[in-house]
Structure formats: structure tokens, C-alpha cells
Amino acid sequence: MERYSRQIFYYETDKMAIVHNANYLRIFEEARLFFMEQIGIPYTKIEDAGILIPQVEAYVRYHQTLKYGDELCVDVKLTEFNGARMSYAYEIHRGGDDLLIAEGHTSHCFIDETSRIPLNLRKRMPEAYEILKANIE
């Protein structure tokens, strides 16, 4: 799987001159949606099918800090998926020296856009179900 990477944006820093802690959940999202696109399930396709994937849990362990001028690199792994729920693990490294900056995980469920009721992807999008199943690590 290709690593997700990009430069740090200036507006992501706070007055400690480091990337603000809340941005790590945004970075996880960027990397997760990039992963889904890589395996052939762009999130737009999911939403076009009337399905939303809200976050139900998130954890971040901050080891080092990121500064403006740094590049971030994220390794994402789909760790659990059963059609009703999926979990991802993330490692954020700094480009260049590959220093471990942070790690964490998030869990998500699938709901119907209109009713907001939980659903199982196996019934609703069998093809996407199979692809996700095949990409659990």
C-alpha cells in the first residue's frame, strides 16, 4: 500500500509552533480515505450509495511533534472489518528521517444516510464488502 504523505500547512500550527493536536484526527481521516481510494472504494462511491461512515472511537498517542516545513507520512492499516464496523491503525512519521511522530486508531460504523440507522455493508454493497474483507491486515 502506498504511503499517504504531504507537507504540513502553516495554518495547522498553533502558538506552541507545532501542529495542533486536533489535526491528527484530520490527518487520520485523510490517510484513511486515501487508503479506501487506493483499494478501489473511494468514499464518494460509498456516499453515492446513500451510506455514511461516522467515527465511533478514536485514539491518538503523540510521541513527537510536527513543525511547519516538515512532511508527514502516514501508514494506514485496516485492522478489523465485519461489514458493520471497521477499524484502522495509523502511524504518522516525519518525512526524511522517518521519526515516529504519533500513532493511533479509529473505529467506524456504517449507517443509512436517510434513516441514520446502522447497516451491514455485506448486504448493501457486497462488492465493497469483499474488497474491504480482502484488505484486512
Add this chain to the structure above:
Amino acid sequence: MERYSRQIFYYETDKMAIVHNANYLRIFEEARLFFMEQIGIPYTKIEDAGILIPQVEAYVRYHQTLKYGDELCVDVKLTEFNGARMSYAYEIHRGGDDLLIAEGHTSHCFIDETSRIPLNLRKRMPEAYEILKANIE
């Protein structure tokens, strides 16, 4: 009209240790929606009627900076409204000494949530139209 005010949030600062410039458009939005609520047209009511109010123009002139620990106070004025379009003027002051921090304006149109086609509030929400008309300064 009551002034809109609140404390600066830490995450609004950037590595210059001042409130990041993009947040001023967010602050304008907070103040504008507060104004609409004050005059009896909460934005939720507009959206419940299937109407959206996208921004079509924005201008900010930054005079001074805001730091964490400061309070912001915003004076909002509805400067133009004809049912199809409305404009607001803003002044952001620092609490305490009332120093002028920034000023600006935004313009907005009204569109149908489903069709995304521009609409006139006079036909679609006559009551809201009258209230807004009466509050132009």
C-alpha cells in the same frame, strides 16, 4: 443589537502566536448567525424551510492581532438586503480596551437546498423577508 463576544480558543492561534487569518471568516459567521438569531430568524429555521445561504463575497482588513487570552467582540450590521442577496459589515474589537482588530464585510445569496437554484426570500419566507428588511442599517 447585542454585541457578539467570546474568548479566543487556543486552537485558533498559529505559530505567530496570533489568531490565524482564516478564522476571521469563521468569527464573521458566528457573529452573523448570532445576529440572525437575535432578530428572530435563527438559521436553523431557514434551513428547515429548505433554504441555504452560501457566501458569495468576503473581505477582511486586519488592523491588529488577537492573542490567546483575549476576548473578541463583534459588531455586526445588515447593510443590504433585497430578498435575493444580503450583505453584512463587521467590526471585531478586543474586549477590555475595545481596540479595533479587524473589519470586513460578506455578501450572501439564497438558494434552494435541493435544486441549488437562487431564490427570493420575499416569496419563499415572507415573514423572514419583512424582519430582515426592517433590520437594514
Add this chain to the structure above:
Amino acid sequence: MERYSRQIFYYETDKMAIVHNANYLRIFEEARLFFMEQIGIPYTKIEDAGILIPQVEAYVRYHQTLKYGDELCVDVKLTEFNGARMSYAYEIHRGGDDLLIAEGHTSHCFIDETSRIPLNLRKRMPEAYEILKANIE
């Protein structure tokens, strides 16, 4: 301890029409700094003493969603503090019906602003140390 509460800002929503998941870490921060101010240790005082308090860990469990128009209320508790590290627990409720929206915790360390080396608040700010000690729940 007074509850921290405010209205949801429009810009906090995402295309699912709910408050975006990353904002919960920002809300935790708002509530935590409000708590510190309430007990007499405004964060500005800490920073004026050349001390920063980076986040080392964060966890969020999302139970329900928040929409524009909702009020959020946060209960914060200082759960651990030993001078070198402190942890907080949070519960976010919806105003009105008090529905539990999310809960979580964060941990923080203290570092010197210039050297970025960890420090113990007991030596560096004994007064703040005593106050925090006295407010562990």
C-alpha cells in the same frame, strides 16, 4: 465546578450535517482550559512562566452526534496529576435533554518553552502545583 457550554458553530459541521469528529479534541481543549481558569490557573499564566503543556494522549468515544442548533455542555475532571503529567476525563452532553454525546480523556506533560525539556510543576510553579493537586477528583 461550572459546566463548560456553548452553541455549536456552523463551520464545525461536515457534509454528514454533524459536528466533525476532529472538533471533539478542540472542544476538550476549550473545556480543559476553562477548568484551569476556574480553579485559578489560567493557561496564559502557565505560558507566561515559560511552560507549555503539550498533549501526549487522547481518546474519544462518540455515542451520538451534535448538529448545528445544538448546545454542547462539557463536564471535565482532573483525574491524575503528579507535577510531571496530568490527565483529564470529559463528558460531552447536549444541552436541554442532557443526552450523552461523547466521552474521552487526554493526558499532558509539562515542558520548558525554550528547551522543550520535560519539567515538574512542583519545582517550577509550586503554587499551581498545589492548586492542581487539590483539584484531582
Add this chain to the structure above:
Amino acid sequence: MERYSRQIFYYETDKMAIVHNANYLRIFEEARLFFMEQIGIPYTKIEDAGILIPQVEAYVRYHQTLKYGDELCVDVKLTEFNGARMSYAYEIHRGGDDLLIAEGHTSHCFIDETSRIPLNLRKRMPEAYEILKANIE
């Protein structure tokens, strides 16, 4: 000059399902700093010399909207620069069909990081001054 482009992030959308208006100032910043890097003056170099470049003015005209799944492309031009102040003009297009999404401009001054007093780049960073001068369009 190379165009600045990237995918829209999910968290940039709001409940109208479009990129929130305040993000355009962030996008301008991304494109501007990319431009500076392209011409050989990365912003980190400026800051390493103890110089900050706060924004003094910003204007955005929103023509169309951006959605999640879209790619944004920004054309940036340095329109004015005299050592004390510089201005940029921006056009944001949608990738693929090149639809004009928004245009705008920003102005900036140079200040000393410590004293926060305005300075002239011609004296303080003559090399950067010459490069910027040569890139006015």
C-alpha cells in the same frame, strides 16, 4: 509557475456539503507558500531570519462551490511587492473541467518576530528581496 493542486479533504466540507467559505483563505495560504517555495524563498527561511509575514487584507469572490471528491487547482500571482508589503492574486479552479470556483487577493507586510515592528525586506534579506522583485507579474 507550477499550479498548486490537491484533493479536497472531507473535513473541509460543511453541512451544505460544500467546502466551507473560511477554508478559501487557508487554500490561498497553501498556494502562496507553495509559490514562495517554487521561486526559492521557502517561508521557513524567512522565519529562520526572524521575520514574520502577517496578512493585512484578504478578499474572496466565490463563483462556484467545491465538493468532496473534487480536486482544487490554484493559480497564484505576485501582483505587488516593494520590500515592505506584498500582494497576491489567486484563482481557484476545479481539476478536470477547469471551472472557475473562486478568485481573490491578499496583502501582507513584513515584521520583526521579536519587536513585531514592520521592516523592509530590501535591507533585511536583500537576496529574497531581489527574487521577489523579479517575480512580480
